Amino acid sequence: MAPVVHRLESDFAGQVKFSYLDIDDPATERFKKALGYRVQPHIFLLDASGNILGQWVGGTDEAVIRDAIQTALGQ
DSSP states (O other), X not given: OHHHHHHHHXXXXXXXXXXOOOTTOGGGHHHHHHHTOOSSSEXXXXXXXXXXXXXXXXXXXXXXXXXXXXXXXXX
16 A cells, blocks of 8 residues: 555645554554554644544545545645
Protein backbone atom coordinates (compact mmCIF):
# COMPACT_ATOMS: atom_id res chain seq x y z
CA MET A 1 0.00 0.00 0.00
CA ALA A 2 2.95 2.36 0.49
CA PRO A 3 3.32 3.17 -3.22
CA VAL A 4 -0.41 3.86 -3.49
CA VAL A 5 -0.44 6.15 -0.46
CA HIS A 6 2.67 8.01 -1.59
CA ARG A 7 1.15 8.51 -5.07
CA LEU A 8 -2.05 9.89 -3.50
CA GLU A 9 0.02 12.12 -1.25
CA SER A 10 1.78 13.51 -4.30
CA ASP A 11 -1.44 13.93 -6.28
CA PHE A 12 -3.22 15.77 -3.46
CA ALA A 13 -0.25 17.84 -2.27
CA GLY A 14 -1.41 21.14 -0.82
CA GLN A 15 -4.98 19.85 -0.43
CA VAL A 16 -4.65 16.95 2.00
CA LYS A 17 -2.23 16.45 4.88
CA PHE A 18 -0.91 12.90 5.09
CA SER A 19 0.36 11.69 8.47
CA TYR A 20 1.95 8.37 9.30
CA LEU A 21 1.92 6.58 12.65
CA ASP A 22 4.80 4.28 13.50
CA ILE A 23 3.06 1.18 14.83
CA ASP A 24 6.11 0.30 16.94
CA ASP A 25 6.40 3.70 18.62
CA PRO A 26 4.67 3.75 22.04
CA ALA A 27 4.08 7.49 21.59
CA THR A 28 1.46 6.71 18.91
CA GLU A 29 -0.54 4.38 21.15
CA ARG A 30 -3.15 6.98 22.14
CA PHE A 31 -3.76 7.87 18.48
CA LYS A 32 -4.12 4.21 17.52
CA LYS A 33 -6.64 3.66 20.33
CA ALA A 34 -8.61 6.81 19.47
CA LEU A 35 -8.84 5.80 15.81
CA GLY A 36 -9.54 2.12 16.45
CA TYR A 37 -6.40 0.99 14.65
CA ARG A 38 -6.46 -2.78 14.07
CA VAL A 39 -3.76 -4.01 11.73
CA GLN A 40 -1.22 -2.75 9.21
CA PRO A 41 -2.06 -1.31 6.78
CA HIS A 42 -5.00 0.59 8.23
CA ILE A 43 -5.71 3.84 6.39
CA PHE A 44 -7.94 6.55 7.80
CA LEU A 45 -9.44 9.57 6.06
CA LEU A 46 -10.14 12.29 8.63
CA ASP A 47 -11.75 15.68 8.31
CA ALA A 48 -10.16 18.83 9.76
CA SER A 49 -11.79 18.11 13.14
CA GLY A 50 -10.42 14.57 13.30
CA ASN A 51 -13.68 12.82 12.48
CA ILE A 52 -13.25 9.60 10.52
CA LEU A 53 -14.72 9.97 7.03
CA GLY A 54 -13.47 6.61 5.81
CA GLN A 55 -11.12 3.80 6.68
CA TRP A 56 -9.61 0.85 4.87
CA VAL A 57 -7.96 -2.23 6.36
CA GLY A 58 -5.53 -4.27 4.32
CA GLY A 59 -4.94 -3.91 0.61
CA THR A 60 -7.36 -1.45 -0.96
CA ASP A 61 -7.78 -0.30 -4.52
CA GLU A 62 -6.28 3.13 -5.11
CA ALA A 63 -9.40 4.34 -6.93
CA VAL A 64 -11.55 3.69 -3.84
CA ILE A 65 -9.36 5.87 -1.64
CA ARG A 66 -8.94 8.51 -4.36
CA ASP A 67 -12.74 8.76 -4.78
CA ALA A 68 -13.22 9.16 -1.03
CA ILE A 69 -10.61 11.93 -0.90
CA GLN A 70 -12.17 13.72 -3.85
CA THR A 71 -15.62 13.46 -2.26
CA ALA A 72 -14.26 14.86 1.00
CA LEU A 73 -12.73 17.76 -0.92
CA GLY A 74 -15.98 18.38 -2.79
CA GLN A 75 -14.45 17.55 -6.18
